[in-house]
Amino acid sequence: MDQIRYLKTLALLGCDQKPVKISVKDLESDLEASDKTISRNLKFLEEQGLIEREINPSGQMILISSAGMKLLSKEFADYKKIFHVKEHIDLDGTIVSGLGEGQYYISIDGYMDQFQEKLGFKPFPGTLNVKIKDYCFDLRKRMEEFPYVKIEGFSDGQRTYGASDCYPAQINGVCGFIIVPERTHYKIDLLEIIAPVKMREALNLKDGDEVKVTVGEIC
Template sequence: MDQIRYLKTLALLGCDQKPVKISVKELEKDLDASDKTISRNLKFLEEQNLIIREISPAGQVIQISPSGMKLLSKEFADYKKIFHVKEQLELEGVVASGLGEGQYYISIDGYMEQFQKKLGFKPFPGTLNVKIKEYCLELRKRMEELPYIKIEGFSDGQRTYGASDCYPAEIGGIQGFIIVPERTHYQGDLLEIIAPVKMREVLKLKDGDEIKVTVGEVC
């Protein structure tokens, strides 16, 4: 099934903002499918946690889940990339300490090779962690609509390593990338940034320092 097409149709009916009562009959024309096919595919979307659905004798109420909205955001980002739409966001936060995982993961050959090939530089083995201020959290969600570079997951024969999305960013004149792993221990309020240099040293940063991060392609 075309998950994006279903999610887009539901979003246009308002399911991206709130739970909406929708009958299968309403969807037949937009999706050009039978009621049985639509019912089966809605069930599949629910099983994949892409929609939240409540069914009762009075009908069904549907809302797109955060995972579903993320999928739509990725689709939107791809279209922006195709049509060369350049957009920038400015996020404010404070420098924070991480869990110490950045140095280990960035140095793994399967990642490092892709960083050099796709990002155009060899990253310093470590990340600059920035905790976003609360008033920037909504803006942070919009970051997922921006064009990004995909770092593919891989296996070394013993374990598997997850994929990541890399968003172009500029911090204090240094060009780098915000790396968003598919698997992460962090909440959405923490940015992990990689660059060719050790940003803490070059920018003379310490925990608690306020910092601005410009996200998006350089115009």
């Protein structure tokens, strides 16, 4: 089935904002499919966690889940790449210390090789961590609509390492990428930024300093 087509149709009916009462008949003309096919595919979307449904005698309420919206956002980002749409957003935040995990993961060959090939540079082994302001949360969500570079997950034979999405970004003229691991509980208020230089030293930054992170294809 075409998951994107179903999600797009549901979103246009308002299911991206709140649960909407929708019958299979409502979808037949848009999806050009039989009621049995539509019912089967809606059940599949629900099983995949892409929609939430509440079925009762009077009909069904449908809401696109966060996973479904993320799928639509990534599709939107791909179309922006195709049509060369360039835009940017500014996120205000504060420099904070990380847990030291960035240095370990970035230095792993399976990641480092992809960074060099796909991002065009060898990152400094560590991340600059920026905690964004509360009022930037909505803008941060928009970031997922932007073009990004996919870093694939891999296995070294002993353990599996997850994939990540990398969004181009800039702080005070220094270009890098915000790296967003594809894991369920990633904190939306924290940006982890990689660059070819140690950004703390290059920009003379310390914990507590306030910065503006410009996200988008501007470098």
